[in-house]
Amino acid sequence: MNITVRIWRQHDRAAAGRMVSYGVDGISPDMSFLEMLDVLNDQLTAVGDDPVAFDHDCREGICGMCSLVINGIAHGPEALTTTCQLYMRHFNDGDTIDVEPWRSQAFPILRDLVVDRSAMDRIIQAGGYISAPTGSAPDAAATLVPKKDADRAFDAAVCIGCGACIAACPNGSGMLFTGAKANHLGVLPQGQTERHERALAMVNQHDAEGFGGCTQIGECTAVCPVGIPLDMISFLNADVLSALPRKQD
């Protein structure tokens, strides 16, 4: 296949950026999207141009590092798929493909397609944990967890922290990511004690980082590579509401 990619190039945080077109030839349908970019980068290096910077690491859909907006959609056209798990067989010979970074107020661009997502870590720092001391804990079998709760926690815990939900949201809201963490810990017996304060602390940090509010549009869940559902946000909101009156007294 021969294709054209139009890619966002920007030297650093402060520089202006623009879309630049490149032709990439001899692409096999079995290549991943990132391997196609590897080919492009070899091509650029050969002529002494700077290769395109993009984030990636595991290349198997689990680390959450890859982060491209492809033809206007975070992680590209395939549902439930990260950028690194997208294969060229989903494109056609002669296609022109637009490739842009995650765009969001809270994600400054560092170079080309690489953005700074550290705000998401700070949401976890604010409360996204169970305060279990390290080094000593009761026997694991002492806490029974009903299978349905364990499964529900797991379904939330699979969030890979990629930030696609935020990149896709017209409000730049991080509520799906935050809601997933609130659910993961909030449905487990171990997570009950801090449940409401945890939700409130994370949401406060979320707002402080400049993420927008949620107006239930649903773009987030549509692009989420692991299918985190929208009702995680309702759970989060309910927990925050429960925390509020207690804060006032």
Next chain:
Amino acid sequence: MEQLFTVGEPIQDAKAPAGPLQDQWEARRFGAKLINPANRRKLSVIMVGTGLAGASAAATLGEAGYHVKSFCYQDSPRRAHSIAAQGGINAAKNYRNDGDSIRRLFYDTVKGGDYRSRESNVYRLAEVSSSIIDQCVAQGVPFARDYGGLLDTRSFGGVQVSRTFYARGQTGQQLLLGAYQALERQVNAGTVEVNTRHEMLELIVINGKARGVVVRDLVSGTLETHLADAVVLATGGYSNVYYLSTNAMGCNTSATWRAHRKGALFANPCFTQIHPTCIPVSGEHQSKLTLMSESLRNDGRIWVPVKAGDTRAPGDIPAAERDYYLERQYPAFGNLVPRDVASRAAKNQCDSGHGVGPGGRGVYLDLADAIARLGRDAIEEKYGNLLDMYQKITDEDPYRVPMRIYPAVHYTMGGLWVDYDLESSIPGLFVIGEANYSDHGANRLGASALMQGLADGYFILPNTINDYLAKNPVAAADSSHPEAVKALDTVRGRLERFLSINGSRTVDSFHKELGAIVWEYCGMERNAEGLEHAVGLIRALKEEFWTDVKVTGVNEELNQTLERAGRVGDFFELAELMCIDALHRAESCGSHFRTESQTDDGEALRDDAEFAYVAAWEFTGEDSPPRLRKENLEYHNVELAQRSYK
């Protein structure tokens, strides 16, 4: 050929207390000096790596009150490669009452490692395994549960009990998130400072003690020196020396290699694990290989067509014309033989023309019987995400068509040598997780790496490093110290050299070529002639690399090509040492299969009289041969036997 190595004085672990195995860890903890909480605040520890080992250790040391500076090359600590582990984590809980015990886990690990690991360390690992599960559950790790709400387990290759705890096919992710959250909790508490997108490029040693690191800020290119009272490396394995492996693209040896060059012994570098169940290579462009967790071997049956060169679709091959070769050759363990055995068996089938798929480098892993027995839903519940991943990559439906698998490089048992305290041969430099060589001997059992990483980080290091810190007060030093300045200059000089070569070949093209050499001659099978040849090839290619590589851009920017060049430069040196190590070890053991040393029926043949030792290598200079320091292994609690899984 000129002399490839010299032999120096033997070494020994001096930290494991004498006495019965089951009392050693208790005795060591009691013997270790403690530091009072008020004084811990004045002590700082550098922790390079935020995988299971590094995150758990940083969180625990932070909670104990030390000041911890943590580093990782990704943009978040949560993305360390531990996140990708799929299958599970072992623990001798014996919840199933199937005869498991600390002793059995210890025994299985020593045997699985083909008797090339230290008894004291392995016993301790088995001993703390249960506490890991407790710790993780308390943190909210959503392990699989049965309908009664109890923890579920499954069995893994190389053992006959069910002791593997799991969280669907994402066990590593869930464990790492637990450790990451504990780490972020400490960041919030102000005890741990996390530096993401920072890569360690040099170790700083002052008066013989590890005191700091030189790191490059990967966004701005700024070189920084950080000093502390002790340094811990938790930087993972070096499988990427093969270019194609199941590791993440950024996994590297730079941190461990730079420490090696500064005096840390590198142990058993040739012990690299080839995992039997990965998706086969599909073409030239391939950038990495994807693992299909071996837990699939619990339910999947491995077979090839009886007739060599059979090109019929798998569904058209009747049962009588399928060779379930593992079940046939190893009736006792069947599809659950250890990884090295399963990998070599697959290679042999393909070498003799029975391989399937493009290029004939693949065997079938067939879930049909399990789906018929348990139903599609049960299989989806257990392996859903793996099977989806398989389908995305291959465009084939594993619920209907048998999966094609082939071995790929996956894990490195070798690593920096450490004693019982997990301290390297440089005082004050501790090494934990996959980066050390400690517990898995010549072959690691499935689900034991996660166990080791968390054992090291939550339980072992935090109980040994205090002894070092209490006994080794050091004078404060800052980045103006001559050793720090020298280390920084070394790094700067090397980066400048890369940028000035301006040759004609890409970094990746060298990495691919290097990987192909190592895979061919130091992969699933090795022999003296091939290894000697490989050393020559590696040296020639390294020479070309340093004269013809092309690294664009400058240092003072986000420059991913420059990052890769540094990693590949270190892989060249490591690759040579791996081949020398493999060459000197003329026996077969575990993952290290020397064609010259096999039993009549083609199994690995150990030579305990000659080789019952850890090969720890000392760096003696860029152009001078490495020096072999042997740590003799003594077994008082297990009897050395020829492994048999028949």
